[in-house]
Amino acid sequence: MAFEPKIIGFLCNWCSYTGADLAGVSRIKSAPNVRVIRTMCSGRVDPSFILKAFQIGADGVIVMGCHLGDCHYQEGNYKTIRRIPFLKRLVKGFGIDPRRLRLEWVSASEGDRFARIVNEFTEEIRSLGPLKLQVHTELRKTIHEPVEVV
């Protein structure tokens, strides 16, 4: 069977998630490989989520947020833009090609851009091949104890 990349996408609620929604509503075809997790802001994407995604078997991770200056929360995406380059260096140390991690800006009106980026990134990961990360089987699932919500 041909290699189908598993990609995790962290999409901000206001721009990218709406943009992805628009792509769907506009019937724009895009690769089905990106599995979307909605966060309120791209600034909510904890670096540990990305590492965890790679750990449990993602071949690529894409974080999408509002264009700079368009953030619904004023400056959340500026926090993200500082975190991702740092993470790229970090994942390199784990033996993960930094190209497997990407940060993109997609606004609520850019359904076509969303589809283009998704297709492009899927193709890139496909050409990079599966991520063969040596991970202890015990770690192949999320290990955080659920935090009690008060």
Place this chain on the structure above:
Amino acid sequence: MVTLKIDDKQVQVPEDTSILKAAEKAGIWIPTLCYSELFEPYGVCRLCVVEAVRGKRSRVVTSCNYPVREGINVLTNSPKIQWIRKTILELMLARWPNVKVVKDLARDVGVEKPRFVSLQRDEAEDACILCGKCVSVCREVVQANVLGFAYRGIKREIALPFGVQSEACIVCGACAHVCPTGHIKMVVEDYKGKKPEFTLGPKTAIYVPTLQAVPRVPVIDADSCIHFKTGGCEYCAKVCEPNAINFGMKDEVEEIEVGQILVATGFDIFDASAMAQYGYGTLDNVYSSLEFEMMLNSTGPTNGQVLTKDGREPRSVAIVHCIGSRDTNHHSYCSRVCCMYALKYAHLVHDRTKASIYQFYIDMRAFGKGYEEFYVRILDKGVKVIRGKVAEVVEAPPAQKDEGSLVVRCEDTLAGKLLEIPVDMVVLCNAIEARRDSDAVRRLFSISKSPDGFFLERHPKLDPTSTMTDGVYIAGCAQGPKDIPDVVAQASSAAARMLSFISKGEVEIDPVRAFVQEEYCSGCKICNSLCPYTAIEFLAEKKVSHVNEALCKGCGTCVAACPSSAMTGHGFTDAQILAELDGIMV
């Protein structure tokens, strides 16, 4: 107060009034060529001479600058005065035989042919008669001091300093305005833009913006006002009785605290000069929809008459739909309102002129209540409705000039024929587009735009008036092109929405909020500076951070940054997201 008699008529005027003004008050006409209320009398034309009789003494004086005296009797038309005036006008007529004001005055006093021959005869109809009004107005009103007299005697003339155009001249046109013969003209040279003879903007520097303006008071256009260029003029302040004109007013920035905002910033119209094939801005009698609307307005520049630039009634008018809309090179959307206002134009042109009317459309979208019926009515009036987008508008070749000054080239797609229609006037139905500063506005309110550039609503069907930002609503063409009934409906809905919050007195907020698990918080304060809403404070006693839930918007930036996972977000806890991650990897 001074009491005097003018031609045996008793007049009472304040001191320091000139005889000319006193006579004006008494309803007695004294001829003059150089006098104006705008500036100090110059007394150069000598036509306003009168006889001032005091007792047995009589003096001939110029009435424009001779103040009234108690008890004098002024004779404005005595045989002596008549003789003097006649002589002056004979001299003037000898020098400027074709100037209308001189000819008219001469005829009024009974001079048909002068007895004299002038050495400096000027046959021109608009010759300069050296009245000096332009010099006075430039010196005293405009205060630019650009014009002056040069030379003496019969060589005397109005001149610019050193005979060259002065940099001090602000091109206000006051000299041309006061010139009684039309010798001074405002000429536009080397102007590449739209020809300005048919200006649709305000004609003066102080004007009432529109008849419907609220408050309906005049405003000063500081860019055109003489006062703001030279410090002079202030004529409007002189004539304003309640002294309401204040040149010292400055733009002010006011801060007003509000709970909700309705963004109704409207639209721009597509600039048709971007489509050179339609000749907008280069050909005469090619109008944009708003310009034509202005022409049709009864308070507009033509008082509602449909006129070509040379003041004739057009023999035929072409109305061209979809300029910049439904066009992949410009805006792919339909502008919605154009079809109907184009039909309205046809209706009004048909009512006011005998012109034959052509409509060039792609698809006729008579979509609203009563609109289709109106379309049928227009068809019944004999308006020629042609389906096909106009290819170009060009100046008519000489052979076709008799039928129209312009030629519209188009394909009639229903008949499958190429058409060349001569017309006198072309009206372009420009697309409605997002305002040019809409990006800055939407950043200000942190709202999004749709691909067409208009503001994005929260949901196109279920929530078309509110935005992703709580408390910010949109209405009207800022959200997308729409006609008046739709705008009214949307704006009313937005207003009702806002009122419901006001009457409720409280707002519901999203449950997505960050909170601190105090037992895990080490008090590192990393989160404190991250929050764009300053919702996180540090409790010095407990040495932990605390989230103010009313200020928190739930973005989660602090949650992602917390090194000890003490910060958690309702609805988006680490555990929830990791569980999600676990689930979708299967």
